Structures are given as C-alpha cells and as structure tokens.
Amino acid sequence: MAEFMNEDFLLSTHTARALYHEVAEELPIIDYHCHIDPKDIAEDRHFDNITQVWLGGDHYKWRLMRAAGIPEELVTGNGGDWEKFSAFASIMPKLIGNPVYHWSHLELRRTFGIHEVLGPDTAESIYRRANQQLQESSARALMRKFCVQAICTTDDPADDLRWHKQMAADETLEISVLPAFRPDKAINIEKPGFREYIVRLGKTVGRELSSAEEVAAALVERIDFFAANGCLCADHGLDACMFAPPEKDAAEKAFRMAMEGQKVDQVQADAYKTLLTMACAKRYTELGWVMQIHFGCLRNINGALLANFGPDGGGDAINSLSGVQCLAPLLNAFLENKGLPKLILYSLNPNDHTPLASIMGSFQGFGAGGLQLGSAWWFNDSRPGMRAQLTELAAGGVLGEFVGMLTDSRSFLSYPRHEYFRRVLCELIGEWVESGQYPDDRRLLNQLVADLSYYNTKRYFGFAL
Numbered sequence: 001m002a003e004f005m006n007e008d009f010l011l012s013t014h015t016a017r018a019l020y021h022e023v024a025e026e027l028p029i030i031d032y033h034c035h036i037d038p039k040d041i042a043e044d045r046h047f048d049n050i051t052q053v054w055l056g057g058d059h060y061k062w063r064l065m066r067a068a069g070i071p072e073e074l075v076t077g078n079g080g081d082w083e084k085f086s087a088f089a090s091i092m093p094k095l096i097g098n099p100v101y102h103w104s105h106l107e108l109r110r111t112f113g114i115h116e117v118l119g120p121d122t123a124e125s126i127y128r129r130a131n132q133q134l135q136e137s138s139a140r141a142l143m144r145k146f147c148v149q150a151i152c153t154t155d156d157p158a159d160d161l162r163w164h165k166q167m168a169a170d171e172t173l174e175i176s177v178l179p180a181f182r183p184d185k186a187i188n189i190e191k192p193g194f195r196e197y198i199v200r201l202g203k204t205v206g207r208e209l210s211s212a213e214e215v216a217a218a219l220v221e222r223i224d225f226f227a228a229n230g231c232l233c234a235d236h237g238l239d240a241c242m243f244a245p246p247e248k249d250a251a252e253k254a255f256r257m258a259m260e261g262q263k264v265d266q267v268q269a270d271a272y273k274t275l276l277t278m279a280c281a282k283r284y285t286e287l288g289w290v291m292q293i294h295f296g297c298l299r300n301i302n303g304a305l306l307a308n309f310g311p312d313g314g315g316d317a318i319n320s321l322s323g324v325q326c327l328a329p330l331l332n333a334f335l336e337n338k339g340l341p342k343l344i345l346y347s348l349n350p351n352d353h354t355p356l357a358s359i360m361g362s363f364q365g366f367g368a369g370g371l372q373l374g375s376a377w378w379f380n381d382s383r384p385g386m387r388a389q390l391t392e393l394a395a396g397g398v399l400g401e402f403v404g405m406l407t408d409s410r411s412f413l414s415y416p417r418h419e420y421f422r423r424v425l426c427e428l429i430g431e432w433v434e435s436g437q438y439p440d441d442r443r444l445l446n447q448l449v450a451d452l453s454y455y456n457t458k459r460y461f462g463f464a465l
Contacts, residue, residue, distance in 0.1 A: 004117065005105055010383070010423040015440065016430025019449045024422040027454040029415055031151040032461055033180065033235060033292065033406040038153045038163040040412075041177050042170075045139045050130040051081035053142075054107070057410035059314035060100055061088060066314070068094055076309055082127060089123035099382040099420070106416035111145065139412055143175055146415035149465050150176035152233055157183050157222040158197075158204040161229050168230060176465060181226045181234035181289075183219055187276045188238070189258050190269045198259065212255040212272055213248065216279035223283045232461050233290040236277065240323035241295045241347075243330040244270035246337075251275040274330065282339025290461050291341045294377065296322035296348035318379055324352040324359075331363050340366070342460065344403065346374035353389060357396030369401030369460060375421070378408065386424045400448055403457045422453050 002008070011017040035057075039045075047053040055061055065075045068091035073079045079087075095101040108114040112130045116122045143151075155161065164179050185197040202209040205218045223234070244250065250271035258264050264272075284291045300306040302315035309315075324347060334340040340363065345356055353373065360371040373393045376385040393399050405421035407414045426449060432438045433445065458465060 005102070005109075010427045011430070012427060013430035013434045015433045015445070016426045018442075019429060019445060020423055020426040023446050023449045024426055024453045025419075026147075027422075027450065028147045028149040029418050030149055030454065030457045030461075030463060030465075031407050031415070031418070032233065032290075032403070032457060033154070033408055034151055034414075035154050035408070035410045036151060036412070037410070038155075038167065038177060038179070040139045041143070041173075041175075042163040042166045043139075046137070047134050047139075048131075049081050049085075050127060050134060051085045053134070053411060054413055055084055055088060057312075059312060059316075063314040064095060064098065064100060065091060072308075076313060085127050086120075086123050089118050089126070090120045092118045093120075102383075102420060103414070103417060106419060107413045110416050110419070111142065111413055140173065140175065142412040143415075146418075148175055148415060150178065150463050152178050152180040152461075154182045154235060155179040155226070157181060157186060157219055157226075158201050160204075161226070164229055176230075176463065178230045178232060179226055181223060181231055182237070183222075183234070183276075183280060184237045186215055186219055187236065187273050187280075189254060189272045190264055190266075194258050195261070212251040212275055215255070216276050219276065219280055220283045223280065223287070223289075227287050227289075231289070232463070233292060234280065234284055235292040235294065236280075237297075238273075238293065238295040238323075239297055239299060240319055240321060241293070241326045241330065242266075242270040242273050242323055243326040243333070244274045246275050246278055246333060247271060248275065274333065277330070278333055278337050278339060281334050281341055282337055284341040285334075285339045288462065289341055290344060292344045292346065292374065294346045294348070294374075295319075296324075296346075296352060297378075318348050320349060320351075322347050322349045322352055324349075324355050327356070328359050328362070331359070335363065342367070342370055342372075344372040344374045346377045348378055348380070350376075350380050350385065350388060353392040354396065357392055361397060369398065369403065369456065372401075372403055372460075373397060375405050381408070381417070383420075383424050386421060387428055390425065390428055400451065401456060402452055403460045404452050404454070418453075422449075425449065425452055 008017050011020050062075050065088060070087045074084050074087040104118060108118060112133050114126055114129060116126060118126055161179055167173050167177050186201055198209050198215060201218055205221055209215050209218055254264050254268040254272040281291055296319045298317045298319045300311055300315050301317055305313050305315040331340060347356060357373050360373060364370055376389040393402060405418050407417050433440050
C-alpha cells in the first residue's frame with residue numbers, strides 16, 4: 001500500500017516518476033489566467049491568518065462546506081477566522097475523491113511544510129503553525145516560494161491599471177505581473193448593470209458612448225492602453241457561445257433598446273455581442289495577443305445567494321446549452337474579418353471537448369498551436385477531468401503544442417495546482433509509454449514534458465522572462 005500523498009503521488013510507473021522528478025518538478029510557473037487582486041501584490045500584502053489567504057475567496061471550498069452542512073455564518077458570514085478554518089477542517093475527512101482534498105494537502109505541505117492530514121483533531125495545531133509562518137511571509141514571498149515567474153490578472157477595460165503601473169516601476173519585484181483585458185461588462189448586453197457600465201466606460205475614454213460602434217471603438221482604445229501597460233492577452237466570459245450575422249443595424253437596435261431599459265432578447269443580444277467580439281478579436285490579432293474565451297456556465301442560479309453575497313459566491317453550474325455549435329460561424333467571421341487571433345477555448349461542459357477539438361482543427365494553419373483546447377476548467381479541474389481533456393486533445397489535435405495549466409484562482413496558496421497538473425500529465429504519458437503506445441525515447445519525452453509544463457506557455461504568450 002502506498003503512503004498517503006508520498007513523493008510519488010499519482011506517479012504509478014517508472015516513466016512517470018522519472019519525467020516528473022527529473023523534468024517537471026523544478027520548472028518555474030507561469031500562471032496566465034488568475035483572479036488575484038493586483039493591489040495585494042503591489043502592496044505586498046501580509047495575511048493575519050491562513051483563513052484569510054485560504055478560504056477568503058475560494059468558492060470551491062465554500063460549495064463543499066455548504067454541502068456538508070456548515071452554516072453560512074462559517075462559510076462567507078461573520079464567523080471568526082478560527083471558527084471558519086475549524087469548520088472547513090471538520091469536513092475534510094468526508095472529501096475522499098474530491099480534488100480539493102488533494103489541493104489542500106499539497107498547499108499545506110508546499111507552503112508550510114505541514115504533512116499532517118487536516119481534520120478536526122489536527123486543525124488547531126495546523127492553524128497555529130501556519131499562522132506563525134504567515135507572520136513572516138507576504139504575497140510576494142508566497143509567489144517566490146513557488147517559483148512563480150509571471151501571472152496575468154483579470155482586469156476591466158475601465159480600470160486605470162494603477163497597481164500594474166506601480167509594479168512595473170518597482171525594481172524590487174522580479175515577478176512579471178501583467179494585466180489581462182476582460183471586456184465582459186461591455187459585451188454581455190443582456191446582463192444587469194449594462195447601462196451603468198457603458199456610462200462608466202464612456203467616462204473612462206472621455207466621451208459619451210451612444211452607439212454600438214462607439215462602444216467598440218472605446219474598447220479598442222482601451223485595448224491599446226492595456227497593451228501600453230504590458231498586456232499580452234484578453235479573456236471573454238460568456239454564459240454560452242453566440243453568433244449572429246455581424247449586421248450593424250441589428251447591433252445598434254439592440255444597443256438602443258438596452259440603453260433605454262428595454263429587454264433585449266437572445267437574437268438581438270447576439271447581434272450586438274458578435275459585432276463587439278469581432279472588433280476586439282481584430283485588434284488582438286493586430287497586436288499579436290492571445291484571446292481566451294470561456295463559455296458554458298450557468299451563473300448565479302441561486303437567487304438568495306446572489307442577493308446576500310453577490311457574484312462569485314459559489315452559485316454557478318455547468319450549462320448544458322453551451323452554444324458550442326455557434327463557435328464555428330464565429331471563428332469563420334473572425335477569419336473573414338482578418339481578425340482570428342491566437343485563441344484558447346474553454347467550455348465548462350466537458351461534453352464540448354470533442355466538438356471543440358474538431359472545430360479548432362478546421363481553423364488551424366497560422367502558427368503552431370494557434371488554436372488551443374483550454375485546460376480542464378473549474379468543475380473539470382480534477383484528475384479525471386484533466387486526463388479527459390489531455391486525452392481528447394491528444395486524440396483530436398497536437399498535444400505537444402498545448403499551453404498547459406493555470407490556477408483560475410484568487411488565492412496565493414493555489415500554485416500547487418500546477419504541481420497537480422504536472423503529476424497527472426506525467427502519469428498519463430508514463431502509461432502511454434509503458435503500454436507501448438509511444439516510444440521510450442527520454443530525449444523526446446523530457447522535451448515534451450518540459451514544453452507542456454512551462455516552455456509552450458512562455459512562447460505562446462510571448463512572455464519576456
């Protein structure tokens with residue numbers, strides 16, 4: 001029987017162990033999509049206790065706590081930090097088979113050197129020891145501990161990027177912290193708050209935005225501002241992928257209706273969203289940026305949770321009507337508009353991986369790995385989910401060009417997710433080699449694993465590290 005999460009955790013073959021320990025384990029981390037607050041890095045935030053840095057914004061843990069019967073007071077409410085940590089520790093023994101169980105123990109080990117199993121009996125000791133170490137640590141120190149070379153945060157077009165500017169001028173910060181352009185509030189016309197956001201965006205560019213074309217021009221202007229501040233990528237979050245013929249009259253009608261407070265139906269909304277997305281994609285192409293599209297999510301389906309907490313509280317789910325069939329005409333429209341950028345596609349619905357891989361294959365041809373099947377995202381971010389995504393990409397595309405893992409996280413302790421991915425990757429490749437599905441050529445294998453763990457990401461985004 002193997003020891004719990006020993007040094008060969010998930011590495012079931014000799015090949016897997018060699019690839020991980022000799023190649024993947026010591027490579028730096030590039031986290032190209034996360035939700036870290038850049039202010040925390042700019043000010044090198046210190047955390048009072050592990051609850052703040054571990055549970056403060058982690059909806060993965062919140063959902064599990066609710067499912068295990070923990071009252072909301074100890075999830076996102078006004079309960080004390082120790083009480084919240086103790087509540088989370090109390091449910092850990094029940095989380096067999098859940099990736100959070102593995103992530104949590106990896107985070108305790110790699111951050112604090114704590115190897116005890118977290119549970120009700122060990123919670124107090126672990127809380128005390130972790131807090132003692134945090135008193136001598138900070139946001140930047142945590143990133144250095146995990147050899148993080150670069151991250152891309154998630155930033156609104158109306159943001160002045162003050163924290164990014166401050167970090168760019170800080171000679172003591174050797175980690176590259178770059179903004180990523182996230183125009184959702186300007187594009188998702190059917191969402192609450194659209195009118196108010198357009199007013200805010202107008203104030204940012206110094207003029208009233210009275211048409212869809214003017215919003216598109218404002219976004220392009222902000223893209224250039226982000227590019228001047230080091231940005232290399234954009235990310236679009238859609239409930240479902242959409243496409244409508246890019247007719248200006250239809251888009252303008254939808255915009256006028258939304259600004260007048262009228263309800264915009266899906267067909268009208270899609271006309272506006274397609275037009276705006278195409279305009280952004282064209283400018284990304286001209287700048288050589290990477291575009292990411294996340295779709296397939298049912299957001300804020302629990303009305304009470306949304307009212308009490310707001311978005312990102314753990315009230316989201318997989319959308320079975322993800323709109324994957326709209327991706328092909330959307331990409332074709334990008335191409336015809338001379339605006340098909342390097343593109344990473346993520347669907348929250350794992351059933352979309354096969355159609356995504358096949359659609360992508362029809363639009364390749366403008367550089368190695370131009371279109372990417374994004375890493376196993378959110379509810380798929382588990383060992384079986386990662387293996388399924390890697391297997392699907394290998395079967396339907398070129399796995400060797402894949403840009404690898406990201407955290408998609410708000411926590412400075414989440415970088416061991418890269419380790420988890422690398423272990424799963426080496427496990428899978430090791431199985432293929434030892435079953436005779438790929439030659440045991442260590443030179444080729446070492447380069448493959450190094451590329452999938454680090455170098456492909458660096459090259460694809462163009463990080464100057």
